[in-house]
Amino acid sequence: MIPIKTPIKWMGTLALVSLFLVPTAEAQKTKLTDPEIASIAVTANQIDVNYGKIALKKSHNADIRTFAETMVRDHEGVIKQAVELANKLHVTPKTNAMTKSLLNGEKKTTKMLNSKSGKAFDKAYAENEAAYHDAVISAIKTKLIPDCHNAELKGLLTSVMPVLEHHLHMAKEMAAKFK
């Protein structure tokens, strides 16, 4: 991972996002199935597409808009590949506790983002993107990849990691501009 110190400013956001993504000790013991992993992967990507679309609707900041366009393009691309692989493997994504937790987090974050405008929105979006990518990377590393059975699905999760780490690097740089 690209080493950038986590700014204290968005540590609160990170803690909030982690509540929806980092598995509890109980969940850590329960192994996820491949259909559940497929559901989590698609949902996590779709949520960031949705955040990007909110930013494109609300922000006038060129850096934020460029970043949001990249998020929408990249995460839609990952979803496409994940769906193609799931179809090929005859894996039907299965909703599970982690998917529901992600969607619950999305609702709260969407409400928070929609309540802000101008510079306050840009700052909140950038900080949430940094925190969200950090939490997703952690969940994939510590839970999704270790629990995954199918080699191709594991390969897809592994190949997503450099993309997410790049996004995290970009998001941290952007968040730092709004300190």
Place this chain on the structure above:
Amino acid sequence: MPIMNKPHLMNKTKYTTLGLALSAMLFSACSGNSSQQVAHPADTGTTVNTQLPAAPHTDTIEIKGMAFNPGELTISKGDSIFWINHDIVAHNVTQFPQGHWKSPLLQPGDHFIQAFDDSASYYCSIHPTMRGKFLIK
């Protein structure tokens, strides 16, 4: 500066990609020698050595794991570079820093080939930390 004004973006099918990649490799292999030995049909077993100028060569750069591989390359004047996107997301290849030349958006599986007369640095303008360069020897 590129010597081909119109970059060639081929279609997205893997078969075409594979075909062009193989063609590029074959072309590259055939053009690797500057000296050829030619046998004349009417000859009685004698051969004639002819020295030909080095034909343009094509090198391949793979885009994978959010990086250009290899990140640095040395080529001869007039040689081509063939970039192929084996990553999970779309990228482009853009001259750095002025953007004098730029590939179209390369979706996973797409490729871009261009010939060059001058050294250049380049990057992916979508993911700006992805950088590479090539030098003319």
